[in-house]
Amino acid sequence: MSRVVRITDLDLGELEQTLGVKFKDISLLERALTHMSATKNRSARSESYQRFEFLGDRVLALSISTMLLKQFPETDEGDLSRRLAALVRRESCTETARLWNLSKFLRLGNGEAKSGGRKNDAIMADLCEAVIGAVYLDQGFEIASTCVERAWYERMILPHRPLRDPKTALQEWVQGRGLPAPRYHEVERSGPDHSPDFNISTEVQGFEHAYAKGRSKRLAEQAAALVFLQREGLWTE
Numbered sequence: 671m672s673r674v675v676r677i678t679d680l681d682l683g684e685l686e687q688t689l690g691v692k693f694k695d696i697s698l699l700e701r702a703l704t705h706m707s708a709t710k711n712r713s714a715r716s717e718s719y720q721r722f723e724f725l726g727d728r729v730l731a732l733s734i735s736t737m738l739l740k741q742f743p744e745t746d747e748g749d750l751s752r753r754l755a756a757l758v759r760r761e762s763c764t765e766t767a768r769l770w771n772l773s774k775f776l777r778l779g780n781g782e783a784k785s786g787g788r789k790n791d792a793i794m795a796d797l798c799e800a801v802i803g804a805v806y807l808d809q810g811f812e813i814a815s816t817c818v819e820r821a822w823y824e825r826m827i828l829p830h831r832p833l834r835d836p837k838t839a840l841q842e843w844v845q846g847r848g849l850p851a852p853r854y855h856e857v858e859r860s861g862p863d864h865s866p867d868f869n870i871s872t873e874v875q876g877f878e879h880a881y882a883k884g885r886s887k888r889l890a891e892q893a894a895a896l897v898f899l900q901r902e903g904l905w906t907e
Contacts, residue, residue, distance in 0.1 A: 688770050689801070689817055693808050698722075702804035703772070703797065705787065707779025719800035726803030729811065731758050733818040737826055741883070757822060760795040766821045767794035772801065827884055827893045836895035836905065840872070843904060849875050852898075854891045857881065870894045877902070 682699055686692055693699050702722045709717035734757050738750050745753075756762075767773070773788040776797060787793055806814035828835065840852050858869040870890035872880045880898035884890030899905035 682775065685770070685772075685775050689805065690820060691805050691809060691813060691817060693804075695808055698804040698808045699801070700777075702726075702800040703775045704777045705779065705782060705793065707782040707787070708777040719797060722800035722803035722807075723796045724803070725806060726799035726801065727758075729802050729806045729814050730763075730799060730818055732811075733815040734758060734822060734826070736815065737819055737822070741826060753826070757826060760792070762822070762825065763795035763798040764791045767798040769821060770798070770801070772797045823885060824889060827882075827889050828896070836892050836899055839905065840874070840895040840899055843899070844874055852895065854894065856887065872898045874898065 682693075682696060685699070701717070702719050704718050706718040706720065731754065735750075735754055738745075738753055738757075742750065742753075772794065776788055776793070778787045802814060802818060805817050837852075844850070844852055853873040855871045855873065856868060857871050859866050860869070861867045865885070867883055867885060868887050868890040869881060869883050870887065870893075872882075872891070872894040877898070880894050880901060882890055882893035882897045884893050896905060
């Protein structure tokens with residue numbers, strides 16, 4: 671059996687702080703961070719994160735589906751399905767694992783570590799889902815969903831675009847038509863002071879206003895610009 675590389679000197683409290691979750695049973699998080707190669711019994715899947723990954727995948731999908739329904743109340747199920755597929759794909763999970771710095775806490779067998787397991791995108795994606803599964807088991811769906819929302823919210827509001835963001839695209843479009851620059855107004859602010867929601871309108875001369883919400887003014891303005899562009903057929907998925 672290969673020697674197991676354990677990261678015993680790292681405080682999982684650092685990861686808990688990143689996730690915004692204080693585990694009641696820290697062993698659940700430890701298991702979610704354990705690759706098959708680091709288990710005592712290499713054939714015992716119950717000792718690794720694989721079963722948690724299965725659960726986390728379902729929790730992630732349900733959490734994001736709920737987020738999409740709330741954020742896009744007028745969107746049909748076809749568009750919601752496309753958005754969901756883009757948000758739960760493995761690349762998104764890998765990106766979140768990097769954001770959470772999960773590779774730092776991953777427990778790997780010596781051979782897997784030497785072969786670059788901490789840089790393996792597939793392992794990172796699985797690890798992300800496993801951690802979400804562990805949060806669900808320890809804290810329930812509401813906390814797990816909140817954890818997912820913090821990591822995925824901006825990605826949901828502003829789908830990745832290779833060239834420019836919605837506000838820039840709208841600015842370029844109105845300039846090309848010889849119109850004044852778009853104006854953004856705060857229509858409403860709701861929620862607690864430490865975590866407000868902003869409702870912003872985008873106003874373009876000669877066009878109906880577009881509205882969107884966001885967790886910050888910047889995100890809400892970007893979302894409102896995107897609503898305008900999509901409504902006018904200027905921005906398609």
